[in-house]
Amino acid sequence: MRLIEARNLEKTYEDGDVATHALRGVSFSIDQGEFVAVMGPSGSGKSTLLHLLGFLDRPTRGAYFFEGKNRNDYTDDESARIRNEKLGFVFQTFNLLPRTSVLENVKLPLLYSDVPEKEWDERAHSAIADVGLSHRISHEPSQLSGGERQRVAIARALVTKPEVIFADEPTGNLDSMSGKQVMGLLQALNEKGGHTIVLITHETYTARHARRALYIKDGNIEKDEMISEHLAADSFIK
Amino acid sequence: MTLTHTIRTALTGLHTNRLRSLLTILGIVIGVAAIILIVSLGKGAQSLILDQIQGMGPRTIVVIPGREPTGPTDAAQIFSDSLKVGDLAALKRQVNVPGAQNITPILFGGETAAYKNDTFRMTIFGGDTTIFNVFDIDLAEGVFFSANDVRASASVAVIGAKVKEELFGERQAIGERIRVKGRNLRVIGVLSRKGQTAFFNFDEMVMVPYTTAANYIFGIKYFHRLILQAETEMDIPRTVADVERVLRDQHGITDPEKDDFFVETQADLADTLSIITDALTLFLVSVAAVSLVVGGIGIMNIMFVSVTERTREIGLRKALGATRREILTQFLFEAIILTGIGGIAGIILGALVAFASATAISHLTEFHWTFVFPFSAALIGLVVSAGIGIIFGYYPARDAAQKSPMEALRYE
Numbered sequence: 285m286r287l288i289e290a291r292n293l294e295k296t297y298e299d300g301d302v303a304t305h306a307l308r309g310v311s312f313s314i315d316q317g318e319f320v321a322v323m324g325p326s327g328s329g330k331s332t333l334l335h336l337l338g339f340l341d342r343p344t345r346g347a348y349f350f351e352g353k354n355r356n357d358y359t360d361d362e363s364a365r366i367r368n369e370k371l372g373f374v375f376q377t378f379n380l381l382p383r384t385s386v387l388e389n390v391k392l393p394l395l396y397s398d399v400p401e402k403e404w405d406e407r408a409h410s411a412i413a414d415v416g417l418s419h420r421i422s423h424e425p426s427q428l429s430g431g432e433r434q435r436v437a438i439a440r441a442l443v444t445k446p447e448v449i450f451a452d453e454p455t456g457n458l459d460s461m462s463g464k465q466v467m468g469l470l471q472a473l474n475e476k477g478g479h480t481i482v483l484i485t486h487e488t489y490t491a492r493h494a495r496r497a498l499y500i501k502d503g504n505i506e507k508d509e510m511i512s513e514h515l516a517a518d519s520f521i522k
Numbered sequence: 523m524t525l526t527h528t529i530r531t532a533l534t535g536l537h538t539n540r541l542r543s544l545l546t547i548l549g550i551v552i553g554v555a556a557i558i559l560i561v562s563l564g565k566g567a568q569s570l571i572l573d574q575i576q577g578m579g580p581r582t583i584v585v586i587p588g589r590e591p592t593g594p595t596d597a598a599q600i601f602s603d604s605l606k607v608g609d610l611a612a613l614k615r616q617v618n619v620p621g622a623q624n625i626t627p628i629l630f631g632g633e634t635a636a637y638k639n640d641t642f643r644m645t646i647f648g649g650d651t652t653i654f655n656v657f658d659i660d661l662a663e664g665v666f667f668s669a670n671d672v673r674a675s676a677s678v679a680v681i682g683a684k685v686k687e688e689l690f691g692e693r694q695a696i697g698e699r700i701r702v703k704g705r706n707l708r709v710i711g712v713l714s715r716k717g718q719t720a721f722f723n724f725d726e727m728v729m730v731p732y733t734t735a736a737n738y739i740f741g742i743k744y745f746h747r748l749i750l751q752a753e754t755e756m757d758i759p760r761t762v763a764d765v766e767r768v769l770r771d772q773h774g775i776t777d778p779e780k781d782d783f784f785v786e787t788q789a790d791l792a793d794t795l796s797i798i799t800d801a802l803t804l805f806l807v808s809v810a811a812v813s814l815v816v817g818g819i820g821i822m823n824i825m826f827v828s829v830t831e832r833t834r835e836i837g838l839r840k841a842l843g844a845t846r847r848e849i850l851t852q853f854l855f856e857a858i859i860l861t862g863i864g865g866i867a868g869i870i871l872g873a874l875v876a877f878a879s880a881t882a883i884s885h886l887t888e889f890h891w892t893f894v895f896p897f898s899a900a901l902i903g904l905v906v907s908a909g910i911g912i913i914f915g916y917y918p919a920r921d922a923a924q925k926s927p928m929e930a931l932r933y934e
Binding site for chain 2: 360364365368369375379388393401
């Protein structure tokens with residue numbers, strides 16, 4: 285099933301008289317269950333693309349269809365609802381709430397959802413178990429390693445059972461070992477959990493966890509291809 | 523998001539920044555505490571004054587010679603000798619003022635009393651036998667002067683507790699003679715200690731029959747005051763009217779504008795004094811209210827800092843599905859909870875200080891000062907501080923809500 289479809293997406297940032305064309309009309313589609321890596325050097329427009337696909341921003345021109353419905357037909361409040369119910373985000377800088385336990389951090393999206401409160405704990409515990417951090421449940425972010433923090437962030441993205449997980453350079457702030465674990469986790473979520481994953485990265489090695497790669501350069505899609513040297517999923521998850 | 527979660531989220535936000543939250547509300551705490559303290563002390567002073575007026579009896583009516591002062595330059599004392607013996611007799615005639623009781627003239631003035639080598643500056647207070655009922659004063663020992671003493675201008679005196687202490691110390695005073703203005707007065711009674719009342723300090727008084735005071739001590743043929751009591755509080759207006767009619771008749775006055783006396787009731791006095799204390803309290807509260815506004819601006823300042831500092835958190839919450847309204851509500855609640863807590867803390871602090879002050883005043887002075895908890899001021903303080911939270915918290919909260927999630931996430 286076609287989950288995401290972009291038609292001639294354009295994004296222009298105006299800063300005074302200077303217009304920056306971050307995206308110059310990109311078209312592609314992503315099916316449910318895919319694991320797509322969006323690749324490109326910094327400034328290529330890949331983050332802008334993620335913001336558009338993630339309902340965090342609106343395109344200047346062109347159309348974006350999510351589950352067959354035009355992005356421009358969503359109000360701000362409806363966009364917030366989509367982000368809450370259908371999308372999960374994993375950021376390079378983790379963005380966990382400081383001085384707040386792992387459990388509370390993971391429960392955060394549920395606060396803004398329609399999920400009945402009696403299910404919150406169960407959902408959060410199961411998401412934390414999925415990322416192998418059940419033994420850290422009452423720790424605060426400052427007591428965790430970088431890799432563990434990113435896994436908490438993944439659990440937070442999972443807790444609402446979203447259609448798509450957007451991961452923006454998830455290994456960018458991690459050492460290679462932790463990075464590998466995090467990527468293995470995302471891959472397992474895709475292959476075993478059936479989650480659609482859109483990964484933003486500039487590292488070829490990291491992208492090899494995905495099945496398909498979109499190469500972006502100067503706001504245009506340069507290449508759209510299946511990854512031949514696909515890495516097998518690591519089996520570290522407890 | 524449900525209300526419970528909004529409040530819990532706001533509380534968590536405040537708890538994570540405990541010290542800052544505490545410093546932020548200090549302005550509100552002090553402002554509200556000041557208002558509570560001022561209103562409490564104001565009410566305390568008012569009830570003290572009213573109590574003392576009540577001490578003279580709410581039914582008491584005072585006739586004062588001279589015109590009622592109409593302005594600061596008005597020579598109110600122009601007819602200061604207008605109350606004469608004839609007036610007293612006329613008022614005492616039952617048919618004239620049927621509702622009047624305990625009619626007594628009063629003469630008073632500062633004099634020096636001497637016993638052997640000791641002297642003491644006191645107030646001579648001349649009255650009729652009923653004076654002891656009117657002012658509700660008791661004897662520690664001895665007797666009051668009698669109707670016979672009054673009729674005979676007897677040289678007898680009932681002395682206050684302080685006078686006794688100063689002149690006699692531990693020694694027996696009853697039967698001794700004190701000298702006032704060259705006249706020997708035999709002490710027949712000592713008053714029990716009463717403390718300062720509204721107008722007089724009976725502890726520092728020497729009470730004599732009004733005839734003695736008029737003939738031998740002051741040497742005058744008029745009275746400083748005429749005091750009487752209405753039978754019931756309901757009778758006060760009628761009794762006042764009767765007194766005015768009788769006295770105008772006595773003085774041959776037809777135009778009330780030209781009265782050479784005026785009648786004051788305790789109710790009038792209580793009203794006047796209440797207005798004065800209320801006005802003073804209101805004035806001080808307005809001054810204290812300024813600090814609440816300053817506190818509110820402090821809240822706004824800190825909320826802005828907080829919103830800027832937590833830009834990433836706001837972006838994250840929005841990315842996770844928080845709507846504009848939910849962000850606005852969260853920050854608004856943080857402000858309202860802050861000021862609400864500040865208001866409650868201020869009420870408690872203000873009440874504690876007021877209570878301590880009341881206790882201290884009662885112990886260190888002779889006033890019987892009672893602590894009054896001003897419920898209305900507490901309620902107003904709470905509402906106003908929460909209102910300040912809404913007013914000064916709204917703009918920063920709106921600022922937070924309007925942040926674009928993407929911009930907010932990028933913010934370093």
